[in-house]
Amino acid sequence: MSRVGKYPVPVPAGVTVAIANRVLTAKGKLGELKLPLHDEVEASVENNAVVVKPRTESKRARAMWGTTRSLVAGMVKGVSAGYAKALEINGTGFRAAVQGKDLVLNLGFSHEVRYSVPPGIKITCEKPTSIRIEGIDKRLVGQVAAEIRALRPPEPYKGKGIKYEDETILRKEGKKK
Known part of the structure; x- marks a missing residue:
């Protein structure tokens, strides 16, 4: 189980996160970033936070779970603070x-x-x-x-x-x- 992936990514005020066609988009005061989601994970926006979950229990899916969560957290911080x-x-x-x-x-x-x-x-x-x-x-x-x-x-x-x-x-x- 991923120690990083299990925590949701909080979305600060002024940042909007949208998911469409397996592409996660984060918009903030500094700009916009896009992240194509890996086939092994799925993401959703719940209660002003981004939740990343693995689709299967394979080793690759668990690895991509933590990686994707970390990339999303970096995107959210980048568009809000830089x-x-x-x-x-x-x-x-x-x-x-x-x-x-x-x-x-x-x-x-x-x-x-x-x-x-x-x-x-x-x-x-x-x-x-x-x-x-x-x-x-x-x-x-x-x-x-x-x-x-x-x-x-x-x-x-x-x-x-x-x-x-x-x-x-x-x-x-x-x-x-």
Whole structure:
């Protein structure tokens, strides 16, 4: 039995959830998200909450039960409050700026790196060394943050590179004479 799936997902005020043709749609003040339901689960809206149940007792159905419930909870939170990730840039001369629909990064290479921002994502740079990624889709926000971090991951000797704001870098000791 799923420990996650058995709890209903509460729907906050200002968010509407509808199910039509095996597609769950969540609308809120920030936008709209859709989730095609898996064949092994069924969902219903009861008492201002979304209830997810498995159709059969197979192992696959029980696995998809918890997964679907988690995805629905992420959608409801995304359309009501949204998601954000913050990145920090460490290194001499390393900086970031938003130009139009591109994020322009100077990361110590011989050229500047341009990252085109996907639709549904908002990127801001309050300081040249900080990047804030916001959006309503949890998966997309995390994916964009991971792609930007992968352009210059932090190295363990000086800590130079792009890291998450709450990430700690395990530092190594340098060469000894």
